[in-house]
Amino acid sequence: MALDLLTVAPDYPLDLLTPAQMGAVDAQAALAGLVVFDLMDRAGTEVAEVVQTRWTPRPVLVLCGPGNNGGDGWVAARRLRDAGWPVRLVSLVPLSALTGAAAAHAARWSAPVEVWEGAGPSLGETALIVDALFGAGLTRPLPPAVRRWLARTTALPLVAVDVPSGLDGGTGVPLGWAPQAALTVTFHRYKPGHFIMPGKSLCGDLHLIDICIPANIRPPDRIETQLNHPRLWQTALRPPRLADHKFTRGWAMIRAGHPESGGMAGAAILSSRAARRVGAGLVSLVTPAALSDWPGTMVTTKPWADACAEKRATGFLLGPGNGVSPATAAAVLAAAATGAPLVLDADALTSFAGDADRLRRGLAGPCVLTPHEGEFARLFAGTPVDLTQGRLSRARQAARWMGATIVLKGPDTLIAHPDGRVIVQPWAPPALATAGSGDVLAGIILGLMALGISASDAAAAGVWLHAAAGQRAGAHGMIAEDLVDFLPEILDKFIEKSLY
Numbered sequence: 003m004a005l006d007l008l009t010v011a012p013d014y015p016l017d018l019l020t021p022a023q024m025g026a027v028d029a030q031a032a033l034a035g036l037v038v039f040d041l042m043d044r045a046g047t048e049v050a051e052v053v054q055t056r057w058t059p060r061p062v063l064v065l066c067g068p069g070n071n072g073g074d075g076w077v078a079a080r081r082l083r084d085a086g087w088p089v090r091l092v093s094l095v096p097l098s099a100l101t102g103a104a105a106a107h108a109a110r111w112s113a114p115v116e117v118w119e120g121a122g123p124s125l126g127e128t129a130l131i132v133d134a135l136f137g138a139g140l141t142r143p144l145p146p147a148v149r150r151w152l153a154r155t156t157a158l159p160l161v162a163v164d165v166p167s168g169l170d171g172g173t174g175v176p177l178g179w180a181p182q183a184a185l186t187v188t189f190h191r192y193k194p195g196h197f198i199m200p201g202k203s204l205c206g207d208l209h210l211i212d213i214c215i216p217a218n219i220r221p222p223d224r225i226e227t228q229l230n231h232p233r234l235w236q237t238a239l240r241p242p243r244l245a246d247h248k249f250t251r252g253w254a255m256i257r258a259g260h261p262e263s264g265g266m267a268g269a270a271i272l273s274s275r276a277a278r279r280v281g282a283g284l285v286s287l288v289t290p291a292a293l294s295d296w297p298g299t300m301v302t303t304k305p306w307a308d309a310c311a312e313k314r315a316t317g318f319l320l321g322p323g324n325g326v327s328p329a330t331a332a333a334v335l336a337a338a339a340t341g342a343p344l345v346l347d348a349d350a351l352t353s354f355a356g357d358a359d360r361l362r363r364g365l366a367g368p369c370v371l372t373p374h375e376g377e378f379a380r381l382f383a384g385t386p387v388d389l390t391q392g393r394l395s396r397a398r399q400a401a402r403w404m405g406a407t408i409v410l411k412g413p414d415t416l417i418a419h420p421d422g423r424v425i426v427q428p429w430a431p432p433a434l435a436t437a438g439s440g441d442v443l444a445g446i447i448l449g450l451m452a453l454g455i456s457a458s459d460a461a462a463a464g465v466w467l468h469a470a471a472g473q474r475a476g477a478h479g480m481i482a483e484d485l486v487d488f489l490p491e492i493l494d495k496f497i498e499k500s501l502y
């Protein structure tokens with residue numbers, strides 16, 4: 003699912019349901035009188051529709067599993083055959099093993115059935131595979147023969163029903179292995195695994211189908227994972243007000259590195275530009291070297307302790323180009339002790355590698371940590387965070403343990419809050435993978451927090467605005483410096499107009 007990030011109100015359901023929550027919704031739907039046979043009919047019919055929209059008629063092989071995912075496959079096969087497509091249907095289990103709605107739909111299939119044997123079916127003329135083997139709630143790896151067969155057919159496009167079979171819909175992590183889909187068609191609500199790597203990549207293009215389960219049928223427990231959306235944070239963004247002066251719009255302090263201490267001053271400069279562009283009233287680069295940047299950026303060579311003592315400071319950022327050192331760690335703890343909003347990135351995180359508990363104990367106010375995978379692994383090694391888990395679980399554990407918002411960056415940036423909620427931002431142009439783009443993100447989040455926006459809103463809004471700037475900058479030739487220049491026009495779309 004591609005998305006225009008410059009759209010203020012894109013239309014998609016935010017809630018991501020775990021397989022257990024989806025199961026609970028199914029059960030409640032049944033209690034409410036919805037018939038599984040009908041839901042399956044709609045699901046399989048829509049799969050066939052999507053296939054016909056994307057491909058011209060061609061020999062298709064539909065693989066049906068033992069459960070309801072397989073049931074969807076029987077319906078899709080029937081619809082494609084009715085539409086004149088050459089369809090082969092392969093059932094993983096003998097038909098006598100099917101139950102419920104899947105068995106009922108299998109009974110409506112009037113053409114030959116191949117039952118899986120040994121190494122699996124021959125491919126023959128097959129030009130397209132529909133994978134209706136297992137759904138998002140798979141709890142164990144694919145049978146080895148199925149895995150080997152699927153691994154041999156990678157040259158053919160594969161349409162996954164609900165998820166590529168083998169992918170854990172709750173985490174985005176394959177249970178051992180899952181095939182690469184060209185297209186995944188899922189039902190009622192997206193699952194976390196559709197958006198979290200490597201699941202996001204394995205699903206290919208995503209289609210969400212409304213199978214007419216009413217929206218008021220919800221799982222009994224709290225939905226803890228959501229897609230990012232402007233409506234989560236848009237009202238927190240505020241225009242300049244008539245009575246504002248620069249100090250009411252926040253004063254952000256950024257610690258800049260010194261080349262002699264292994265630091266790179268350019269990173270902090272990028273952050274300062276971004277913090278200013280999102281509206282912080284004043285931004286100071288606190289630096290041991292004499293830096294020059296945009297004339298409106300305040301540059302001071304005073305000691306970091308003096309910056310921390312500035313009572314009017316409303317936010318601190320440490321890390322970009324700071325150098326990994328005990329001095330950086332000490333500077334972080336000094337800023338943290340003020341209780342003012344804090345953003346920690348890059349070297350500020352790595353300076354606590356092996357000693358994350360010291361950072362945890364030092365945090366006294368709202369804090370956002372913005373690690374990429376490498377920084378995350380270094381910081382949380384040796385903590386209770388289980389680094390063998392997938393990104394969603396790790397980000398969630400880390401935020402809970404640290405008591406801070408964690409922005410785990412990547413093509414599927416996760417914004418995890420200490421209360422267990424995780425916001426997923428699966429849309430970001432890969433051109434953002436360029437040095438300095440993370441420094442811009444840290445500066446955006448800092449600027450928003452310095453304006454008085456909460457850590458959770460600043461992180462979610464910041465990640466969106468950063469990705470939108472990347473999208474606006476275009477696919478080619480974008481450098482981190484460019485991102486900052488697109489922020490004004492992007493903010494203009496998202497912030498209500500100022501009256502004065």
Ligand SMILES: NC(=O)C1=CN([C@@H]2O[C@H](COP(=O)(O)OP(=O)(O)OC[C@H]3O[C@@H](n4cnc5c(N)ncnc54)[C@H](OP(=O)(O)O)[C@@H]3O)[C@@H](O)[C@H]2O)[C@@H](O)CC1
Nearest residue numbers: 028041042045069070071072136137138142143144145164
């Ligand atoms: N309302 C909705 O949302 C709707 C949902 N719909 C569809 O339902 C799908 C979910 O269906 P589902 O719960 O039946 O799960 P699914 O994966 O098809 O089968 C589980 C079966 O597989 C078996 N099994 C598991 N692993 C195995 C293995 N490695 N090797 C062998 N067997 C294994 C397992 O056996 P068991 O673990 O009990 O031994 C069980 O029998 C969902 O993805 C969507 O496509 C639609 O119909 C429209 C309405």
Ligand SMILES: Nc1ncnc2c1ncn2[C@@H]1O[C@H](COP(=O)(O)OP(=O)(O)O)[C@@H](O)[C@H]1O
Nearest residue numbers: 411412413430431432434435437438439440441
């Ligand atoms: N493949 C990708 N697709 C989308 N966004 C990406 C991708 N790779 C990196 N990004 C984003 O680019 C930024 C890179 O940040 P980071 O790794 O800290 O770079 P730097 O430290 O050089 O500024 C992050 O916001 C990250 O989410």
Ligand SMILES: [K+]
Nearest residue numbers: 136163165167
């Ligand atoms: K499947």
